[in-house]
Amino acid sequence: MNGEKPRSALDVSKLPTVAFGHTNVSLLGNVFYMTIEGTMFAMVIATYLFLRTRSTEWPPGDHMPPALRYGMINAVVFIVSVLPARWIKMRAVEQAREKVQLGLMVLSAFGVVAMVFRVLEFGTLNCRWSDNAYASCLWVVLGLHSGHLITEWIETVTLLAISFTGRMRGMTFADASINSDYWYFVVATALLLDLVIYGTARWF
């Protein structure tokens, strides 16, 4: 390559430096991680259903099924939380810092509420993790999701903190948008796990 001679070139200098949606590289990475975590959820649900086949009664012994109240309230909290997450996505594309900041505040608040109800959910599972395999499954399924909820909440709060520093520009807006996509994943898995935890103990 002789630098003095002109040669054919594909000039990319006019291409944008920020991308949203499926064009964004980080979204693909997140999709892969959601697939990994989705597979983990699938494995613990498979574990739960496999152990169900090993018992004639479910819940086994004297256990009552998990109480519905807090789980159902939390399901509603999760469903409504999709609205601020969606709001953040729309405002992030516009790179409207203050609106995104407001959305992140609301979403963080929903996260706190969901975590509080999650603690109450653990208290009303009507079993302790060491009672039997059924109880162990319930605690691990709910525990695994709680780990995701906490992680996602920390990420949301971190983005919120960044938005106050004046560093929320360009790709950080794209990160806020992807954070909402991950929030959807947390909501979807929460509802699926509700079916497993609260449904299977009652229906079969």
Next chain:
Amino acid sequence: MPVQTTARLTDSELHERLERTWGHPKGVWGWFSNVHHTAIGIRFMVTAFIFFLLGGILAAVMRTQLAFPENNVLGPDRYNQFFSVHGSTMIFLFAVPMMFQGFGVYLVPLMCGARNIAFPRLNAFSYYIYVGGGLLLWIGLLLNVGVDTGWFSYVPLSGPQFTPGKRADFWAQMITFTEVSALGVAVCIATTILRYRAPGMTLNRMPILLWEKLVVSIAVIFAMPAVMVASSLLLLDRLVGTQFFNPAEGGDVLLYQHLFWFFAHPDVYIIFLPGTSIVSTLVAVYTRRHIFGYTPIVISMIATAFLGFSVWVHHMFATGLPPLGENFFTTATLMIVIPTAAQFFCWLATMWNGKLQFKLPMLWLFGFLFVFLIGGLSGVMLASVPVDLQVHDTYFLIAHLHYVLIGGAVFPMFAGIYHWFPKITGKFLNEALGKIQFWLFFVGFNVTFFTMHFLGLRGMPRRIYTYAPELHWSGLNLLASSGAVFMAVGTLVFLWNVGSSLYGGAIADINPWAAGSLEWGVPSPPPSYNFLYIPTVNGREALWSAVANQPVVTGLRTDIQEMLVTHSLDSEPQYREETAGASIWPFLTAVAVSAAFVGSIFTAWAVPIGAVPVTIALIAWLWPRGSSSTSKRATALEPLAYER
């Protein structure tokens, strides 16, 4: 995109600018901060090879023990630890990290025409966390806390009732470390392949090695979570008294086997497919022609990975399955022969019409074809339930798995090392020493492991630390052990070859093998920025199909680490993205995560307490920098900072 002719900076000016931006950080702090894929890829390979040597030392001691009946080099407890750590090391710390992570991290960005891997900090973190897992297992062995329940640590043997103490916990947590690493690298590699390919490198023009890395990454993403769940549930049973595997409380021991093998059988292909792609790559180079049957080979790799998820129960034939289950999993296992055989025939057809160059890598390829064929044939035998039941847990199985794994991984690994060593180091390995190593290793391997087929058929079970002379296994065992001596000497010759070549080997130029993939278009070893100009691609062998004035990409900034993102399918340029640069935080995060993991072996409180430093480290890792990237990106771009 418009193609236009431009006057540019001279090459030396551009080199200087790129070196300033992409140059590897210096010093001890810099070493731990480096996130460039060439540095991390070499570390993966070197570390995995060290574990290969350590695992080999254990094997050598075990063969010494078994060379004679009623030998007392090792006692039963130490022997249990040795075979368990040997197996765990070779699978989790050598085979996958070398064949997938090592070769993948180093080669994929270079073959794509990219300046770095996607998510370079995640990639660096994955390396350190892998080292953490390896240290955990081996420090455990040195402290007499080495796992002694086999490399798959079945319950109930590994459960709290039959293995008190911490040996099984060390193993289970090592699994978590290594799988977090493999999953992280899988995300990095798959994203790099899908989004950082050079313009023109459509999916249909991707080198077969990139196809394989994409397929294997996806297999890793679906397979590894199963073993993480298995090992985590085992840890919970042992640490906090959950009942997953306790039949007295509604648990089930076979659940563990299902979860483990749902990972471990696809893992065989996660180890083996990288070997086949090395073969496909090298066969084309050393026959001076395009690979025969590109499309069938790609489809075969996808089919192998897919079918790999439907055969796990063939490891459980001896557990008593319903006949329908036995038939299904036998059939699925036999079906794997079809795509594998298709690849074999494509390689043979390539060689048939090619201009064969008998360089050293080809010698290892022929070794692979011979050894893996035997391993595949004994695999067909084992797919049959009656045969499997007869030889279950005997040395026949040990022979089979070593033919498959050493044939499928170690032979292609050496072929790959001899092929890419000049690119990685700028030096050639010595051809004569390489041939001596090959024959020592090849003969030694077959003497050791072919013999084991007969030991198995004579009823010698695996995992026994000694045997009585009247069982008539002595002669064959001595023969097997003598073969191991040849393998060990062969490996020492290789180490000598590497050492002497690094210091006094012949200098390699850019493309000594006249190969066609993009990594052979950059200097040996590659500079810190990989490509002076991001190339464009016209065909499957990019360098072979390049025209005289092949266009290059211009317009990327040189003052920040900027990469070109292209479309997943047709590799059309989409946007320019600044990637994460050097940082100490991936290393510190790995240290914090390791501390939490190790702590959780002893107390569940390590998880919430350990989460605090992990969170702090992660936030520091991801916190956007204020100076170069975000601020400059938002303002007017400095014209001189461009490549033009």
